[in-house]
Amino acid sequence: MxxxxxxxxxxxxxxxxxxxxxxxxxxxxxxxxxxxxxxxxxxxxxxxxxxxxxxxxxxxxxxxxxxxxxxxxxxxxxxxxxxxxxxxxxxxxxxxxxxxxxxxxxxxxxxxxxxxxxxxxxxxxxxxxxxxxxxxxxxxxxxxxxxxxxAQEQMLLLGRKTARERVASFLASRHTETVGCGKRSERVALPMTRAEIADYLGLTIETVSRTLTRFKSEGKISLPSRDEVEIIDPHWLLGVATGEDSHAAFV
Amino acid sequence: MxxxxxxxxxxxxxxxxxxxxxxxxxxxxxxxxxxxxxxxxxxxxxxxxxxxxxxxxxxxxxxxxxxxxxxxxxxxxxxxxxxxxxxxxxxxxxxxxxxxxxxxxxxxxxxxxxxxxxxxxxxxxxxxxxxxxxxxxxxxxxxxxxxxxxAQEQMLLLGRKTARERVASFLASRHTETVGCGKRSERVALPMTRAEIADYLGLTIETVSRTLTRFKSEGKISLPSRDEVEIIDPHWLLGVATGEDSHAAFV
DNA sequence: CGCACACTTGAACCCCCTCAACCCAAGTGG
DNA sequence: CCACTTGGGTTGAGGGGGTTCAAGTGTGCG
The missing domain is CATH 2.60.120.10 (Jelly Rolls)
Structure with a gap:
């Protein structure tokens, strides 16, 4: 332009x-x-x-x-x-x-x-x-x-969200941020280490790692390399991130 | 003026x-x-x-x-x-x-x-x-x-501090805020309920209550009424709040 | 090739949460 | 005046999510 x-x-x-x-x-x-x-x-x-x-x-x-x-x-x-x-x-x-x-x-x-x-x-x-x-x-x-x-959103995350919700929030926000920059595709870059993700989310390295592999085994993401995530199911991730009641379905 | x-x-x-x-x-x-x-x-x-x-x-x-x-x-x-x-x-x-x-x-x-x-x-x-x-x-x-x-200070609290440190931080900041308003004395007003303190610190009502009574039994504060705290040992509280290594003393 | 570093995985533990009972002060009304 | 209610607060017992500690597994780079 x-x-x-x-x-x-x-x-x-x-x-x-x-x-x-x-x-x-x-x-x-x-x-x-x-x-x-x-x-x-x-x-x-x-x-x-x-x-x-x-x-x-x-x-x-x-x-x-x-x-x-x-x-x-x-x-x-x-x-x-x-x-x-x-x-x-x-x-x-x-x-x-x-x-x-x-x-x-x-x-x-x-x-x-x-x-x-x-x-x-x-x-x-x-x-x-x-x-x-x-x-x-x-x-x-x-x-x-x-x-x-x-910052207020992050306070909600740190004060009230579970580990799953925190990691999902992190991935979801990285995802929307990435597509916002014009780069389409579901490949999201993670320039930071697991330790840095942990220190950002108020968790430990181990919990971050476990949660990511869990998401992977559930088929919601894949981890093509150390510093990249492929978001397979963005909608599901966003749902977890926002803490939607997972059991409110049948009521 | x-x-x-x-x-x-x-x-x-x-x-x-x-x-x-x-x-x-x-x-x-x-x-x-x-x-x-x-x-x-x-x-x-x-x-x-x-x-x-x-x-x-x-x-x-x-x-x-x-x-x-x-x-x-x-x-x-x-x-x-x-x-x-x-x-x-x-x-x-x-x-x-x-x-x-x-x-x-x-x-x-x-x-x-x-x-x-x-x-x-x-x-x-x-x-x-x-x-x-x-x-x-x-x-x-x-x-x-x-x-x-x-907000950044609060993120540190929510992400990395223990329950003791959170409550101590809360009391300490209430305390300095109170003296900043000219009102001296160690009487600090708590216009909010325990539930609200808990929701502010990312804890539960019970943990807040227990921690307060613990501080009281340790002689660091007293609780003259439901919505007031007397800060007996501000310096000690601040120490706990800032997470000073309690055991680094003898090394 | 091998070292270093980041990450993953497993098992035990603990801090805080959950659930539940109880306390207490302030109404409220018979 | 006292039984009853109500709402906030405290206290106790038990359980669980996440941490801690400790190996094990890549993987990039000299």
Whole structure:
């Protein structure tokens, strides 16, 4: 749509100001609040950076000096207890804006689970940008609200759902997310390990593994590889995920 | 500070426009983004309403036509599964802004657990207000971020903490919240029932009750009445709440 | 080829849930 | 005034879903 077929005619501006125009994540992210002709303003303050797998780029408790916007790859966001128990509060993919906390320290840790490309914004520069582009602030508020809704859904999962329901919810949401990205087919990527799924769902590795093999033996999914799931029966999965009374049928 | 000792000199404007000036929740809420001389603009669109205990005023899935701001009392916000399991995602007290979801349906249900007074804003009128007072939008974003941080903390609790740690966390946060409101002393009010505490912490009534009596018999709290707790050892409670390794002492 | 790491599978255990009885304070009405 | 009801809270016994501990099984990569 907006690439118009033309190859990037490589710009009169400096190389640094070009990257926003070509950014594949722009459509998905808050950056789409800024019109194409103002993109150089954005590009001037967005510092691109590559984060290798396993690298932590936001640490809970550290001074919150920067904001980030992920362009490619996936990061896990988590909080830890002193004895090592950890809870992953979310996975951040392309277009995800990080560091929303207004507090002066980060409230969570962020670690790349595959190679991540992101843009870094310094706090004051982003603030200046927000003052010039009120639409950007509106988009941020929108984003925050959506995350809040997702967080509430996750609280329901963690507080009240069974292991089966949790894993089903996870797969179902991954599935709808995947088809939402245009990629059709029932093949869903799992860039995270079983341990990370467990820490996201409030379970143990073993329970996640057992539940997945159970679903497989029930013919609802298949596991073509370690980091892929094929959703055979999406409707059934969604039913389990939403905790539909399985026995209310004959009443 | 801002009352200046003077009794409300009851205004040249109509009675309806006066209520914001006298509102006890103003200091705590997003409304403090609007200066005193513009308060009539706010008052013109804020419709006060009383909600009796037990009454639902936001219903999950219904069209999101209004926003609310609580002035007095407490409401519980929750999500439910079809078989009746429910998860309370938060308690909203004085100054709390509700309905942030940008979606066109509410993502949760809100019910008064004691008599609640609130202000209702219609969606379009609030939007107009936001356009005229950018500071108000900033405050809303701030609020949303704070709630997001709280939600992440709650996910850690629900996903990884033991029953003891959950109850301790609950009491500790109630405690700091109470002292934050100026009310000193270690008497903490519990306007919610045991069932509601349980649904908030992802436990059962019985476990909550047992854990409380356990804390009591250990001399860390006392229970002067059904809806009050006296925090005898706040420091110890906080320790349990944050999951400090209880046995790392002698290593 | 072999090591390392992620995952799977099995068996025993335990924390919390379930079910059930009981307590207690606040009505309510005869 | 007291029997009865009602609703929230407490306490006890037993059971189960998920964890813990411990092997076993791939599988990618040097």
């Amino acid at each position: 907006n690439t118009l077929g033309a190859r990037p005619v490589v710009v009169a501006k400096s190389a640094a100001t070009a990257h926003c125009i070509e950014c594949g994540a722009r459509g998905r992210s808050v950056c789409n609040a800024i019109s194409e002709r103002d993109l150089d303003r954005l590009a001037a303050v967005a510092v691109p950076k590559r984060i290798e797998k396993g690298q932590v780029f936001i640490e809970e408790g550290e001074a919150a000096v920067d904001f980030f916007n992920i362009t490619t790859g996936t990061a896990k966001l988590y909080k830890m207890l002193p004895d090592g128990r950890q809870q992953i509060t979310g996975f951040a993919g392309s277009g995800h804006f990080l560091g929303l906390a207004v507090s002066d320290t980060y409230a969570f840790t962020a670690e790349a689970i595959e190679t991540v490309d992101l843009c870094r914004f310094s706090r004051p520069k982003l603030r200046a940008l927000l003052d010039d582009f009120p639409l950007l602030e509106k988009r941020l508020l929108e984003t925050a609200c959506n995350e809040l809704v997702a | 801002n009352t200046l000792g003077a009794r409300p000199v009851v205004v040249a404007k109509s009675a309806a426009t006066a209520h914001c000036i006298e509102c006890g929740a103003r200091g705590r809420s997003v409304c403090n983004a609007i200066s005193e001389r513009d308060l009539d603009r706010l008052a013109a669109v804020a419709v006060p309403k009383r909600i009796e205990k037990g009454q639902v005023f936001i219903e999950e899935g219904e069209a999101a036509v209004d926003f609310f701001n609580i002035t007095t009392g407490t409401a519980k916000l929750y999500k439910m599964l079809p078989d009746g399991r429910q998860q309370i995602t938060g308690f909203a007290g004085s100054g709390h802004f509700l309905g942030l979801a940008v979606s066109d349906t509410y993502a949760f249900t809100a019910e008064a657990i004691e008599t609640v007074d609130l202000c209702r804003f219609s969606r379009p009128k609030l939007r107009a207000l936001l356009d005229d007072f950018p500071l108000l939008e900033k405050r809303l974003l701030e609020t949303a971020c704070n709630e997001l941080v709280a």
